[in-house]
Amino acid sequence: MSDFSSSIDRDLPRFRAELCEFLRIPSISTDPERAGAIRDGATWVSDHMRQAGIPETEVIETEGHPIVLGERMVDDDAPTVLLYGHYDVQPSEPDDLWTAPPFEPTERDGRLYARGAVDDKGQVHMHLKALETRLSAGVDVPVNLKLVIEGEEEIGSRNLGQFLSENSERLACDAVLISDTGMFAPDLPCITTGLRGIVYTEINVYGPSSDLHSGSFGGAVVNPANALASILAGLKDEDGRATIPGYYDSVRAITDRERADLERLPMDEEILRQTVGSSELGGEKGFSPLERLWYRPTLDVNGLLSGFTGEGSKTVLPSKAMAKVSMRLVPDQQASQVVEAFEARVKELAPPGVRVEIRRFHGGEPWVADTEHPIFEAASEALETAFGTPPAFIREGGSIPIVQSFEDTFAAPALLVGFALPGCNAHAPDEWLDLSVYRRGIEALAHLYGGIGDKLKG
Numbered sequence: 001m002s003d004f005s006s007s008i009d010r011d012l013p014r015f016r017a018e019l020c021e022f023l024r025i026p027s028i029s030t031d032p033e034r035a036g037a038i039r040d041g042a043t044w045v046s047d048h049m050r051q052a053g054i055p056e057t058e059v060i061e062t063e064g065h066p067i068v069l070g071e072r073m074v075d076d077d078a079p080t081v082l083l084y085g086h087y088d089v090q091p092s093e094p095d096d097l098w099t100a101p102p103f104e105p106t107e108r109d110g111r112l113y114a115r116g117a118v119d120d121k122g123q124v125h126m127h128l129k130a131l132e133t134r135l136s137a138g139v140d141v142p143v144n145l146k147l148v149i150e151g152e153e154e155i156g157s158r159n160l161g162q163f164l165s166e167n168s169e170r171l172a173c174d175a176v177l178i179s180d181t182g183m184f185a186p187d188l189p190c191i192t193t194g195l196r197g198i199v200y201t202e203i204n205v206y207g208p209s210s211d212l213h214s215g216s217f218g219g220a221v222v223n224p225a226n227a228l229a230s231i232l233a234g235l236k237d238e239d240g241r242a243t244i245p246g247y248y249d250s251v252r253a254i255t256d257r258e259r260a261d262l263e264r265l266p267m268d269e270e271i272l273r274q275t276v277g278s279s280e281l282g283g284e285k286g287f288s289p290l291e292r293l294w295y296r297p298t299l300d301v302n303g304l305l306s307g308f309t310g311e312g313s314k315t316v317l318p319s320k321a322m323a324k325v326s327m328r329l330v331p332d333q334q335a336s337q338v339v340e341a342f343e344a345r346v347k348e349l350a351p352p353g354v355r356v357e358i359r360r361f362h363g364g365e366p367w368v369a370d371t372e373h374p375i376f377e378a379a380s381e382a383l384e385t386a387f388g389t390p391p392a393f394i395r396e397g398g399s400i401p402i403v404q405s406f407e408d409t410f411a412a413p414a415l416l417v418g419f420a421l422p423g424c425n426a427h428a429p430d431e432w433l434d435l436s437v438y439r440r441g442i443e444a445l446a447h448l449y450g451g452i453g454d455k456l457k458g
Contacts (some may be wrong), residue, residue: 002137002377003207003247004133004137004443004446004447005443007133007136007137007228007441008129008133008365008439008443008446009131009439011129011293012439014443015125015129015442016112016435016438017122018125019112019118019122019125019438020105020112020114020432021104022041022044022048022087022116022121022125023103023112023114023115023116023117023121024104024105024114025037025041025044025103025104026088026089026092026093026102026103026396027038027041027087027088027089027116027151027389028065028088028090028091028154029065029088029090029151029152029153029154030090030155031091031092031155034084035065035163037344038065038088038151039066041088041240042065042066042067042068042088042151043059043122044122045068045080045087045149045161046070046187046397047057048056048066048125048128049068049070049128051128051132051145052131052132052135053072053131053132053135053141053234054070054072054131054147055071055072055073055320055366056070056071056072057070057071057098057319058070060162060163061374062152062159062162063138063159064095064151064155064158064159065088065149065150065151065152065159066151067148067149067150067151067159067160067163068147068148068149068150068151069145069146069147069148070145070146070149071144071145071146072141072144072145072148073144073145074140074141074144075144078142078144078453079141079143079144079174079175079452079453079456079457080143080145080146080172080173080175080394080448081144081145081146081147081173081175081176081449081452081453081456082119082145082146082171082173082175082176082177082179082406082410082412083145083146083147083148083149083178084148084149084176084402084406085124085129085147085148085149085152085178085179085180086120086124086125086148086149086150086151086152086153086154086179086180087120087121087149087150087151087356088150088153088154088155089115089116089121089154090113090115090116090119090154090341090426091127092364092429094429095311095429097429097430098113098429098430099113100113102429102431103115104115105117107435109360110434110435110436111430111433111434111435112218112278112429112432112433112435112438113430114431115431116220116431117424117431117433118419118420118421118424118426118431118432118433119180119420119424119426119427119431120153120179120180120254120373121223122416122419122438122442123180123420123431124149124177124179125421126382126419126438126441126442126445127177127179127445128281128375128387129442130442130443130444130445130448130449131145131446133443134441134446134449134450135448137177139450141449141450141453142449142450142453142454142457143449143453143456146171146173148160148163148164148171149438150162150163150251151359153180153402153431156362157372157401157402158203158407159454160402161405162390164405164409164410165409166405168409168410169312171213171409171410171432172410173410173412173416174376174412175412175413175415175452175456176310176403176406176407176410176412176413176414176415177414177415177417177448177452178406178414178415178416178417178418179267179414179416179417179418179441180402180416180418181366181396181417181418181420181444182358182396182399182419182421182422182424183418183419183420183421183437184265184266184394184421184422185266185421185422186421186434186436186437187301187387187388187389187390188265188387188389188391188416189267189383189384189386189387189391189392189444190391190392190393190394190417190418191223191371191376191379191383191390191393191394191415191417192369192394192395192396192416192418193368193369193371193393193394193395193416194294194331194366194368194369194395194396195332195367195368195396195398195399195400195403195416195420196294196298196328196329196330196366196396196397196398196399197325197328197329197330197333197335197363197364197365197366197367197399197401197404198326198327198328198329198335198338198362198363198364198397198399199326199335199338199342199360199363200324200325200326200360200361200362200363201322201324201325201326201339201342201343201358201360201361202300202322202323202355202358202359202361203228203231203232203277203322203323203324203325203346203357203358204320204321204356204357204358204359205224205225205227205231205320205322205350205354205355205356206224206226206319206320206354206355206356206357207221207222207223207227207318207319207320207354207355208319209319210271211307211317211318211319211320212316212317213315213316213317214315214316214317215315217317218317220272220319220352221223221242222351222352222353222354222398223317223318223320224306224319224321224354225306225318225321225322227321227323227350227354228306228321228323228351228415230266230349230351231346231349231350231356232301232323232325234354235299235301235345235346235349237324238281239284239285239286240282240284240285242258242298242299242301243345243423244299244324244338244341244345245324245339245341245344245345246337246341247297247333247341248297248394250295250332250333250334251330251331251332251333251440252295252330252331252332252368253297254291261392261393261394262290262291264324265282265290265394267288267289267290267391268445269281269288269289270285270291275422275423276373279340279378283296283298283424284296284298285298286337287339292393293395294372294394294395294397295330295395296330297327297328297329297333298327298328299325299326299327300325300326300327300328301323301325302322302324302325302326303320303322303323303324304322304324305321305322305323306320307321308319315454322442325342327342328397328398328399330366330367331364331366331367331368332366333366334361334365334380335364335365337362337415339360348359362401363400364400364401364402364403365401365403365404365413365430365431366403366445367400367403367404367407369413369415369416370413372392373413374453374455374456375413376415376453377454377455378448378451378455379391379415379417379448379451379452380453380454381447382444382445382448383417383444383446383448384450385443385444385446386440386443387440387444400416403416415452416444417444417448419433419434419437419438419441420433421434421437428453430445
């Protein structure tokens with residue numbers, strides 16, 4: 001196995017300067033006024049793919065933001081790896097909570113602060129530098145490479161599914177490689193083996209035709225805000241479990257191996273409590289925090305709106321009330337079945353005197369990996385070489401719906417190797433990337449591109 005350490009250390013100042021250049025592009029996909037910056041981001045990725053040794057690159061238009069496609073074909077008989085990532089970022093607001101401007105990368109205490117530093121520009125850049133490191137050292141990449149870097153991940157990958165379907169033959173691969181996840185600690189590399197799915201809805205409760213005086217009509221008219229509160233309370237029981245019929249029927253039990261993986265992790269519930277700033281942790285009774293985060297489904301209110309919410313008082317009986325409600329799903333729950341059961345339960349809980357409408361927003365299926373596939377052995381070896389310790393197998397409480405789409409489209413396993421650390425503020429002010437992890441991550445990925453080729457051939 002080649003040693004890439006010296007060449008990475010030599011080039012690291014340039015690598016970091018390039019990353020800062022990338023991070024200065026405010027490629028916020030939710031903001032129409034940033035369309036020019038999005039295109040700048042796509043162009044930057046395409047240019048640096050070529051610099052990394054990917055000879056064929058193309059910025060492909062969609063109905064939304066462009067997708068950058070890169071290809072490096074070495075042999076028709078060689079295995080093919082598809083790398084996926086995204087160059088769009090979350091909005092930076094509230095900007096006044098950033099210590100430094102969000103698109104002016106700043107180094108402090110071994111961390112690089114900027115929007116997109118870890119989600120996902122920094123991790124995409126690590127792959128490009130890993131490929132460049134191998135090729136500039138004269139060490140070939142023994143696989144065909146196809147790179148798909150999109151600009152709409154932060155708005156639900158609206159056009160990626162169609163792009164994959166329309167280009168399924170061109171993008172055919174033997175494995176999909178994704179770095180948009182994290183590590184449990186700086187010295188503990190991790191492979192993510194499961195993601196929760198999601199169902200996102202909006203409950204609207206309508207009562208009288210207009211807001212009413214609460215003194216003149218209160219007690220004689222059903223209050224939509226009260227009705228909504230009753231509905232939401234009825235969706236959970238005293239043990240923190242959803243009351244939706246059949247909600248837990250298909251949930252997989254936690255295996256002995258998964259419990260052993262959990263016990264290996266340096267989990268401190270008190271640190272978690274302090275990190276989130278709560279007086280105490282909560283959730284479904286009978287499970288630890290990590291079990292609740294990774295292996296159990298949830299039901300949460302994400303937002304509420306009704307009546308008068310301004311300064312002072314206004315004795316109003318509102319005509320309508322609204323709540324945003326999401327559910328995180330685990331294998332083998334199916335989003336389509338869950339949302340149907342959820343809607344039926346909400347309507348069952350609604351009292352007479354109000355009308356309920358439910359809007360469905362985005363959704364995605366849960367995903368779990370087949371860790372017996374040889375690509376996981378390749379990843380374990382590469383991470384141990386760079387970090388000096390075997391990786392842990394973890395799950396992620398969040399959702400990356402496109403992962404399952406990749407596996408379904410190409411009948412190829414997905415490998416999720418990520419480098420975000422706990423508390424990295426990926427969607428919050430002062431997002432950061434640990435620079436020591438960045439450096440070791442490049443080394444790990446440089447080894448991975450060789451090892452994954454060997455395992456897929458073997």
